[in-house]
Amino acid sequence: xxxxxxxxxxxxxxxxxxxxGLDGFFKISERGSxxxxxxxxxxxxxxxxxxxxxxxxxxxxxxxxxxxxPLGLPFAQVLTVTALVAGVMTIxxxxxxxxxxxxxxxxxxxxFVAFTLVAANGLSFPQAMGVIVVEGIIITVLVLTGVRExxxxxxxxxxxxxxxxxxxxxxxxxxxxxAGVVVNTGPTPLGLAAELTTWPIGIFxxxxxxxxxxxxxxxxxALLIGILVSTVLAVIVNEAKDLSIWGNGIxxxxxxxxxxxxxxxxxxxxxxxFSVLGTATALSVMLSDFFDTMGxxxxxxxxxxxxxxxxxxxxxxxxxxxxxxAAAGGGAASASSNTxxxxxxxxxxxxxxxxxxxxxxxxxxxxxxxxxxxxGVIPPEATAPALVLVGYFMMVLxxxxxxxxxxxxxxxxxxxxxxxxxxxxxxxxxxxxxSYVVIAVLRGRWRxxxxxxxxxxxxxxxxxxxGVV
Numbered sequence: 001x002x003x004x005x006x007x008x009x010x011x012x013x014x015x016x017x018x019x020x021g022l023d024g025f026f027k028i029s030e031r032g033s034x035x036x037x038x039x040x041x042x043x044x045x046x047x048x049x050x051x052x053x054x055x056x057x058x059x060x061x062x063x064x065x066x067x068x069x070p071l072g073l074p075f076a077q078v079l080t081v082t083a084l085v086a087g088v089m090t091i092x093x094x095x096x097x098x099x100x101x102x103x104x105x106x107x108x109x110x111x112f113v114a115f116t117l118v119a120a121n122g123l124s125f126p127q128a129m130g131v132i133v134v135e136g137i138i139i140t141v142l143v144l145t146g147v148r149e150x151x152x153x154x155x156x157x158x159x160x161x162x163x164x165x166x167x168x169x170x171x172x173x174x175x176x177x178x179a180g181v182v183v184n185t186g187p188t189p190l191g192l193a194a195e196l197t198t199w200p201i202g203i204f205x206x207x208x209x210x211x212x213x214x215x216x217x218x219x220x221x222a223l224l225i226g227i228l229v230s231t232v233l234a235v236i237v238n239e240a241k242d243l244s245i246w247g248n249g250i251x252x253x254x255x256x257x258x259x260x261x262x263x264x265x266x267x268x269x270x271x272x273x274f275s276v277l278g279t280a281t282a283l284s285v286m287l288s289d290f291f292d293t294m295g296x297x298x299x300x301x302x303x304x305x306x307x308x309x310x311x312x313x314x315x316x317x318x319x320x321x322x323x324x325x326a327a328a329g330g331g332a333a334s335a336s337s338n339t340x341x342x343x344x345x346x347x348x349x350x351x352x353x354x355x356x357x358x359x360x361x362x363x364x365x366x367x368x369x370x371x372x373x374x375x376g377v378i379p380p381e382a383t384a385p386a387l388v389l390v391g392y393f394m395m396v397l398x399x400x401x402x403x404x405x406x407x408x409x410x411x412x413x414x415x416x417x418x419x420x421x422x423x424x425x426x427x428x429x430x431x432x433x434x435s436y437v438v439i440a441v442l443r444g445r446w447r448x449x450x451x452x453x454x455x456x457x458x459x460x461x462x463x464x465x466x467g468v469v
Contacts, residue, residue: 022356026098031353038100041352042360045102047221049343049361051386053368054227054378056082056105058387059114060125060336064178064380068119073265073334076372080261081335087365089326089338094358097318100347101300102361103326106339107390108167109289111174112425113336117285120424123276129269129331131277135286136328136337143320154450159432161397162412166419166428168394173420175387178380179204199245200381203234208385215389220346223386230382251379261369265334289337293323296340303348342393407443411436430460 023029028038057079058064061072086104093101109132117128142148176182180201183193193201211226219225231251238244238251245251297320301313308314319340326338347357398416403409415432419425437457440449 026094026354026356028354028356033351033353035356037351038354038356039360041100041347041350042357043364044220044350045100045344045347045352045357046361046364047224048346049102049104049341050221050364050368051223051227051383052086052104052107053079053082053365054383055107055386055390056110056336058178058378058380058383059107059110059174060334062114062119064180064384068114071118071125072114073125074262075376075378077262077265078335079372080263080369081265081333083365083368084261084263084266085326085330085333085335085338087362087369089322089329089362090358090365091362092325093319093322093340094355094362096322096355097315098355099300099315099319100304100352100354100357101297101319101340101344102347102358103323103338103340104365105330105336106289107171107387108164108394108425109285109339110336111167111170112285115174116424116426117277121277123273124270125334126268126270127273127276129334129336130271130273131285132331132337133269133328134271134331135289136324136326136331138286139289139327140321140324143317143324146317148320148324149316154452156408156436158401158408158412159415159436161401162415162432163429164394165398165401165412166416166432167425168391169416170391170419170423170425170428171394172388172391175384175391178387179384180381199237199241200234200379203230203237203379204381204384206230206233207382208388211385211389215392223389226385227378227382230385231378234379234382235377246379249376252377254373254377256373258370259373261372267332268334269332289327289339293320293340296342297323300340300342300344300348303345304353407439407445408436410439426463430463433457434460434464 022035026038028035057073057075060078061075062068063072063075082105086102089103090101093099093103113125113128113132117123117131118125123131139148173182180193180198181196181204182190184190186194195201207226207230210229211222214222214225234246234251235253238246239253243252297313297316301307301316306313313319323338323340330336330338344357347361401409401412403412411432414435415428417428418431419428422428433453434457437449437453440446
């Protein structure tokens with residue numbers, strides 16, 4: 001046995017046999033932790049990702065996009081199902097997989113649902129959520145058959161990174177649009193708003209500065225703090241202006257803070273989308289969800305120092321299974337696909353090592369369902385800074401791409417820029433995969449391309465040609 005400092009000032013006996021109860025079930029002592037550390041780690045993780053309770057409703061409700069807002073889902077209802085699915089699936093992750101990994105509605109995937117499936121492809125939200133249910137079921141089957149891990153090995157790591165980076169750029173753009181800073185009413189496709197001295201933009205700037213400073217100082221829950229402070233400031237300003245800046249209860253003192261959760265969106269999905277949705281778009285949904293988790297889980301496993309000599313996480317099949325079920329569950333509840341969050345690293349950095357961390361996070365999400373009246377008060381300008389900063393978090397991977405190799409650099413560039421520039425994650429994924437295969441063939445390295453990528457590239461080629469025709 002050896003004494004080890006967990007990094008939180010607590011020295012524990014690594015390898016101590018479990019003593020029963022929570023310790024025995026979660027193997028807390030065996031992994032060099034304590035119940036106290038696990039609970040603190042769970043609270044820390046929840047604080048770093050609780051912003052999704054407000055950001056997911058903003059995206060699925062098209063907050064700040066006047067032309068699309070009538071199509072959006074109700075803010076309070078989305079908050080309820082966001083908390084519900086995140087709570088249930090995170091608890092399952094802790095109990096079944098025994099890892100400190102938390103799940104919630106995936107940023108990027110929710111944008112795909114809203115802006116690609118609904119806004120661009122013309123699906124209703126029930127139909128769009130039906131797509132998510134189907135792809136979640138398919139991925140679950142692929143996990144059970146072992147196919148998911150095999151396919152992941154066929155995709156170049158740099159393309160996986162580029163997809164995440166592109167989604168980050170897309171999310172950041174959505175944040176700037178929601179804040180009213182970026183508009184498309186000028187002579188250029190995108191431009192700066194003509195008037196930047198309005199109260200809403202001022203709230204956004206304050207929120208961005210505050211959140212950015214807190215992130216830079218590594219304050220736990222920085223994004224959540226930024227959202228709450230910006231909202232309070234917006235309420236003060238709006239009330240002082242006799243509610244003339246925001247209407248419909250936004251940035252206004254709510255009648256109540258706690259209310260019974262509204263589960264009206266649970267089960268509001270439909271499979272009546274096959275005649276509307278193209279094969280390539282459906283495949284792109286699955287690809288986005290398919291590759292998102294692996295990099296996250298491996299990164300978290302490395303942070304925990306639990307990867308084996310081959311860089312694999314023991315028991316990863318259970319992790320992928322819960323993650324896949326969470327995708328389908330998120331669609332069934334209209335919360336969008338749920339996935340494992342990289343923010344789980346914050347709890348791991350506090351010493352969290354077992355599924356008890358996830359259980360704590362899940363319980364806190366379930367409690368959050370009762371505070372839905374607060375959600376309707378939050379203006380889009382208060383959540384926009386969180387979107388911009390999430391874009392930053394996802395953008396840091398750009399340094400790991402082999403830009404010196406045109407064979408990967410060009411496809412990575414097209415993947416990244418096509419998503420925000422065309423407001424479509426599908427277009428970015430398709431451009432990246434297709435260009436990677438074409439360049440590899442033309443440079444005489446066709447043998448280096450996995451056969452599966454030829455199939456995927458062919459589907460995307462059909463997608464682009466079919467779109468033009």
